[in-house]
Amino acid sequence: MKVLVTGATGFIGRRLVDRLREAQFDVRIASRRPEAAGGNDVVRLPEAEASDEDFLALMRDVTHVVHCAALNNDRAAGERDYLAANATLSGRLAKAAAGRADGRFIYFSSIRAVAGPGFSGTISEATSPAPQCAYGRSKRQGEIEVQGAFASVGRAAALRLPPVYGEGMKGNLATLMRLADTALPVPTGALTGLRSLISAHAAAGAVVHLLTRPGSLHPAYVASDASPVAISDIIEAFRQGFGRPARLLPLPARPLMLAARLLGKQPSWQALTASQICDPSLLVSEGWRPQADTLGQLEELARQAGQSR
Secondary structure (H helix, E strand, C coil): CEEEEECCCCHHHHHHHHHHHHCCCEEEEEECCHHHHCCCCEEECCCCCCCHHHHHHCCCCCCEEEECCCCCCCCCCCHHHHHHHHHHHHHHHHHHHHHHCCCCEEEEEEHHHCCCCCCCEEECCCCCCCCCCHHHHHHHHHHHHHHHHCCCCCCEEEEEECCEECCCCCHHHHHHHHHHCCCCCEEHHHCCCEECCEEHHHHHHHHHHHHHCCCCCCCEEECCCCCCEEHHHHHHHHHHHHCCCCCEECCCHHHHHHHHHHCCCHHHHHHHHCCEEECCHHHHHCCCCCCCCHHHHHHHHHHHHHHCC
């Protein structure tokens, strides 16, 4: 069986290609930069406005499609850019797959499709979507476009991920690791909120599981490591990996909260202190096993980063 993977040169995509090949799948890579991908079966990923024929050509001999390619963390991008990259393109690809590939379509989504950065609570497949940013709205619309392309129920699913860690990660986790690699003290009273994370390897494993499990798919799955962790514990794990002292100061949260309010930074404060706990029970009930040692993995990640300098 052949799997078409978009975004295969990206942070998660690279791990996914390796896992698929380990599972004895043939892989076709569709990339905006095919020259950077390497390999024998590499094609150019069409733009959102390309012809139907361009998308259908990708599906030659393809059984399944995993759509990892996305626009995120681009400060120069506007709502229209996000929708074109994450919704329109996803819908065009799904329509072609529904017509030519007889297997499954896995769409990499995000918890931002259902909840904003300031949301506190548990996120599961039953959580009512309420995206709060351009990226989140585009990913939710992408989910809708993908499901709309498949008249056959149970062939397409969105995989909603929390922040993903691993070598080459970006975003807030990369910022926390850079902070941990300094001597700056950390006010633990302000960083008690719990966060679910997932490793890039575990995310890739979830895709292989969804492609190989028997029966039809649910429209959406939430994946995460087994247990959420506090932000202060994330920083401490990184510092242990770097061989630095923890430097965690037990400062109360209230003075910092008042300062954030006075400075007009209340949304940032809410995003920093929110507890966002993902519930992967559906995936687990279907046989997937989440990563159990999140903090140990983060410590090892920092140790490897320190040794590579």
